[in-house]
Amino acid sequence: MNYQETGIAIADTDLETIHFEENLNNHAAENSPEYLKISLAAAMTLGMVPGLFYRNACLHCVNVLLTYDDGCRANCAYCGLQKSREGNYNDKSFIRVDWPAFKTEDIVKTTLAKKDVVQRICISMITHENAKEDTFTLLQNFTKNLHCPTSILLTPTILKHSDIDKFKEYGADMVTVALDCATPELFDEYRGSGVKGPHRWDKYNDTLDYSVSVFGKNKVGCHLVVGLGETEKEMVFRMQDVRNKGARSHLFSFYQEKGSKLDSHPQCPAGQFRRVQVARHIIDYDMGNAEDMKFDAQGKIVDFGIPFKDVAMIVETGTAFRTTGCPGKSEISACNRPFGDSSPRNIRSFPFELNASDISRVRKELLEY
Ligand code: SF4
Numbered sequence: 552m553n554y555q556e557t558g559i560a561i562a563d564t565d566l567e568t569i570h571f572e573e574n575l576n577n578h579a580a581e582n583s584p585e586y587l588k589i590s591l592a593a594a595m596t597l598g599m600v601p602g603l604f605y606r607n608a609c610l611h612c613v614n615v616l617l618t619y620d621d622g623c624r625a626n627c628a629y630c631g632l633q634k635s636r637e638g639n640y641n642d643k644s645f646i647r648v649d650w651p652a653f654k655t656e657d658i659v660k661t662t663l664a665k666k667d668v669v670q671r672i673c674i675s676m677i678t679h680e681n682a683k684e685d686t687f688t689l690l691q692n693f694t695k696n697l698h699c700p701t702s703i704l705l706t707p708t709i710l711k712h713s714d715i716d717k718f719k720e721y722g723a724d725m726v727t728v729a730l731d732c733a734t735p736e737l738f739d740e741y742r743g744s745g746v747k748g749p750h751r752w753d754k755y756n757d758t759l760d761y762s763v764s765v766f767g768k769n770k771v772g773c774h775l776v777v778g779l780g781e782t783e784k785e786m787v788f789r790m791q792d793v794r795n796k797g798a799r800s801h802l803f804s805f806y807q808e809k810g811s812k813l814d815s816h817p818q819c820p821a822g823q824f825r826r827v828q829v830a831r832h833i834i835d836y837d838m839g840n841a842e843d844m845k846f847d848a849q850g851k852i853v854d855f856g857i858p859f860k861d862v863a864m865i866v867e868t869g870t871a872f873r874t875t876g877c878p879g880k881s882e883i884s885a886c887n888r889p890f891g892d893s894s895p896r897n898i899r900s901f902p903f904e905l906n907a908s909d910i911s912r913v914r915k916e917l918l919e920y
């Protein structure tokens with residue numbers, strides 16, 4: 552087995568789940584809601600694709616993505632699914648791995664067969680004229696047939712307030728808005744007018760606000776990508792704003808997607824990501840506030856605004872450095888996206904509990920300026 556850059560080793564023989572093979576190889580005209588793409592990690596967890604995870608990073612959330620032959624209409628600079636990236640939509644990678652397409656009914660069947668492992672399912676919308684209606688259909692299907700709660704990763708650009716109401720009515724447990732960028736300027740540059748894309752900062756923030764009014768405090772998430780060009784201070788104040796709205800931030804360390812517009816943009820230094828992870832933990836669990844944190848001239852965090860012994864405790868337990876996302880049976884994210892934002896040799900978001908050597912590494916990285 553070779554885990555390469557993704558932390559995933561795919562067996563090249565013995566397709567135990569041979570009846571799914573046709574879907575893997577022949578998905579040219581297969582659209583949602585009858586078909587869905589599924590993350591490679593989720594497909595492996597469900598036994599639809601044979602393989603192993605590095606350090607046995609067990610997955611508890613099935614992430615599915617709407618699929619259409621004509622793809623996503625948006626053009627986000629860092630995303631593998633951006634419209635202007637060369638190639639057929641169905642062959643494009645997303646978060647650097649393939650997302651094979653399967654029949655929705657097979658995904659439901661295999662998810663039910665893994666009840667003991669799967670604690671959540673998440674529907675990722677894309678920017679497409681059919682995405683809203685198809686998400687309603689899928690959500691009703693999952694609410695009726697599955698044992699676990701459903702999250703929706705919203706595409707605010709194609710949604711009205713009444714659609715958020717319907718997501719609640721049809722049984723969604725949580726919704727998330729992928730703001731991704733920490734500042735309105737970066738958002739416009741990478742998702743809006745800078746890439747001739749349809750997304751607007753105000754619309755995304757309005758959807759975040761409205762979603763909290765419908766789903767309630769701590770039932771709404773906000774994806775944020777660290778390292779798109781923002782300072783630590785800008786990210787800290789964005790996370791505080793998200794928290795003030797009643798939501799929580801789900802962090803990703805920017806990691807280049809080959810063939811995307813940002814494929815030569817470097818990943819941020821480890822120290823930056825570690826400090827932002829600690830700040831997020833403090834802010835999202837109401838242990839402190841951005842206003843009390845201190846920053847140097849480059850906007851790097853030099854004081855977390857809480858007693859040193861509390862920061863030391865956060866580092867020692869390691870929870871702040873684990874993947875953040877919609878929870879499972881405990882507060883820990885069910886959605887652990889194994890090696891979604893780094894190579895397994897240099898883990899940014901840990902998809903499992905940290906061991907002593909991981910803790911000593913993050914402690915060292917935290918102090919790298
Ligand atoms: S809307 Fe989502 S899927 Fe489409 S290009 Fe932007 S980030 Fe990618």
Ligand code: SF4
Nearest residue numbers: 673702727876877886
């Ligand atoms: S954190 Fe995971 S489960 Fe929650 S919306 Fe994001 S991708 Fe979906």
